[in-house]
Amino acid sequence: MSQCKPYVIGIDMGGTNTEVAVVDTRGKITASATFKTCDCLEFEDFVLSVGKACRRVMGEVGGPQMITGVGIGAPNANFYTGNIENAANLPWKGVLPLGERLSDVLDLPVAVTNDANAAAIGEMTYGAARGLRDFIMITLGTGLGAGIVINGELVYGSDGYAGELGHVKIRRGGRKCGCGQNGCLETYCSASGVARTAVEFLNTRSDDSLLRQSDPSAITSKDVYEAAMKGDALAKEVFEFTGNLLGEALADFVCFSAPEAIILFGGLAQAGNLLFDPVKRSMEENLLPIWKDKVSLVSSSLKLSEAAVLGAAALGWKAK
Amino acid sequence: MSQCKPYVIGIDMGGTNTEVAVVDTRGKITASATFKTCDCLEFEDFVLSVGKACRRVMGEVGGPQMITGVGIGAPNANFYTGNIENAANLPWKGVLPLGERLSDVLDLPVAVTNDANAAAIGEMTYGAARGLRDFIMITLGTGLGAGIVINGELVYGSDGYAGELGHVKIRRGGRKCGCGQNGCLETYCSASGVARTAVEFLNTRSDDSLLRQSDPSAITSKDVYEAAMKGDALAKEVFEFTGNLLGEALADFVCFSAPEAIILFGGLAQAGNLLFDPVKRSMEENLLPIWKDKVSLVSSSLKLSEAAVLGAAALGWKAK
Secondary structure (H helix, E strand, C coil), X not given: CHHHCCEEEEEEECCCEEEEEEEECCCCEEEEEEEEHHHCCCHHHHHHHHHHHHHHHHHCCCCHHHEEEEEEEECCECCCCCCEECCCCCCCCCEECHHHHHHHHHCCCEEEEEHXXXXXXXXXXXXXXXXXXXXXXXXXXXXXXXXXXXCCEECCCCCCCCCCHHHCECCCCCCECCCCCECEHHHCCCHHHHHHHHHHHHHHCCCCCHHHHCCHHHCCHHHHHHHHHCCCHHHHHHHHHHHHHHHHHHHHHHHHHCCCEEEEECHHHHHCHHHHHHHHHHHHXXXXXXXXXXXXXXXXXXXXXXXXXXXXXXXXXXXC | CHHHCCEEEEEEECCCXXXXXXXXXXXXXXXXXXXXXXXXXXXXXXXXXXXHHHHHHHHCXXXXXXXXXXEEEECCECCCCCCEECCCCCCCCCEECHHHHHHHHHCCCEEEEEHHHHHHHHHHHHCCCCCCCCEEEEEECCCEEEEEEECCEECCCCCCCCCCHHHCECCCCCCECCCCCECEHHHCCCHHHHHHHHHHHHHHCCCCCHHHHCCHHHCCHHHHHHHHHCCCHHHHHHHHHHHHHHHHHHHHHHHHHCCCEEEEECHHHHHXXXXXXXXXXXXXXXXXXXXXXXXXXXXXXXXHHHHHHHHXXXXXXXXX
C-alpha cells in the first residue's frame, strides 16, 4: 500500500536552520521550505513549525495522501528511540521525543537518525557512495561526525550511537574536548579544530602570517582557508597538520571495517586539495600493507545543503 | 536437502597444530582428530592430512553423507576468496587456495575464515556472546586479532580483512611491529607484547623482581603471569601497563560500533583479574559519558581449544 505513494518528506534539522523537502523516488526535491530552528523557544514550538512547513510542501504535491513517510536527521538523534538526547547544539535540553511528536502531528510514519547518518544515507542513495557496500562518511563541520556503512547497511550499534568517531583519541592527553575527555579527534580535525590549530601556531611561533591581522579569538576555518589560498605558509601548515592527524585516524578506521572508500563531507571538506592531499598521504603512510592504494578517499558529490535532507528523505521510504 | 544432514566439520588450523572435529547441531563435538601443521612440508601435504583426518572423524558418524559442510578457521584466511594470504605464522608462503583445495579433496561445501573470526562465531553460537547482536571479540595470543559482530553478522569488510584491530596505532611512533609500522596495539597488548614490556621494565628499572632470575630473551607472558601471581610488583605493573593500553583502545572501538559487550579471549585473557581489572578501569576512564558502565567486558566462556573449532563448525552449516 504505502509503497505506492510517490513522495517522501526529508527534514534536515540543524542548530540554526531546519530544511523540509518533498522528494520523489528519483531523489529530486519537488518542494521545500526552511525555517529558523533557533526561533523556536520551546521544543513544542519546533514541532509545530515542522508541522506547518510539512503541510505547506505536501500541499504542492497533492497532500499527505501522496507521502509514504517522513525521515528526519537531527543532532544527537537516536534511530532506535526516535529521541534527541542531550544535544549540545540545540536550545532545548534533555531528552526530546522527536519521532513520537512528529508522527502525532503529521499522522505519517516517521524515521529519525542523527545528521551524520542522514548524510551517509544521502551519499549512498544519491551521491558518491552509490553502489558502495562498505564505506565511512566523515562529516567535518563544527565537530566531526561519521556514518559507517557495512554490507550496505548503516551501523547503529547496540544503542543507536555507533559512529562517534569524533571522540576517538588521536592524541592521548591532548586538547580538551567538549565531551569532557582529552585528545579527541574532533578537537583537531573539524572546522573548530582548524581554528584552534591556527591560534596555537600563531601563539607559539613568530613567523609572519596573514592571520596575524585578525583577532585570534575570532579566527575561523574559513579565514585559515582563505589565507592558505593566498599562499600563506602558516595557514597551509595548519591544513597539513590537520590532514596529517585525520589520515592517521582514517588508517585506524580502515583496520576496523575495511571500507572500499572514505568520503569526506561538510564545510571543511570543501577546502579541497589543501586538506585532501595531506589526508591521503598520511592515511597511506599509516595503512597496513594489505590496504595501501586500495581505499579511495573521495569528496562528497552532493551539495552541502542537500545531502542531509536527501538522506533523511531516503530514510523516509523505510519509516514505519 | 543439505540442511538435513546432522553434522558439520570444524577445523581449527594453527601454526603448530590443526584440530578437526565433527560437531552436531547442538555444538557437541562427536569425534575429533589432531595433527601437527608444522609436520607438513608443503601446503599440499597439509591438504592431504586434513583430508585424512576428516575421513577418520566422518567415519565415526556414518561418513560424508552425514555432513552438511566444512568450516575452517586459519591464520590470514579470507572469507571471500577462501585463500590464506601471506600468513606470517605458517611454513608455506604466498597465496594458498585453502577453500578450493579442501573442497576438491573432501567433495563437500567448504567455508573459510580467519582464526579470530572463527573464535567470534564460536562465541556467538555457543559461548559468552549467545544472544548478543553487537559485540567485539578480542583474541589475545601471540598477536591481537578481532572478530567484530554488528547486528548479528560478522563484519568482513569490502575485502574480507575487517577487524585487524591489532594494527590500530595505540602509541604513535611506538614499538616496531611485524607489519612494518610502529606503535601497533599488538606490540603492547598480546602475549609477546607482555613479554616485551617485562623486558623493557627490567632493562630500564633497578627494582627487584623474580623475573630477574630469567634470561630476558626467554621471558614469556606466562613467566610474567606466574611472577605476578606470586606478588611480584614489577610483573603486576606489566599487567597494569598492558591493561591500561588495551582499555584505551577498547574505548576507541566502542566509538565505532557501540557494542553491548567486548569479549577477551586467548591465552593472555586467562590472566583473569590481573588483566581485566586494569582494562576495565582504563576503558571506563576513556569512554564517552553515554557509554560509561554500559559496555560489558567479559571473558570467553569457551575452552581455549574449542572456540575456534566450534566457530569453524558453525560456519560449516552455511558453507556452499
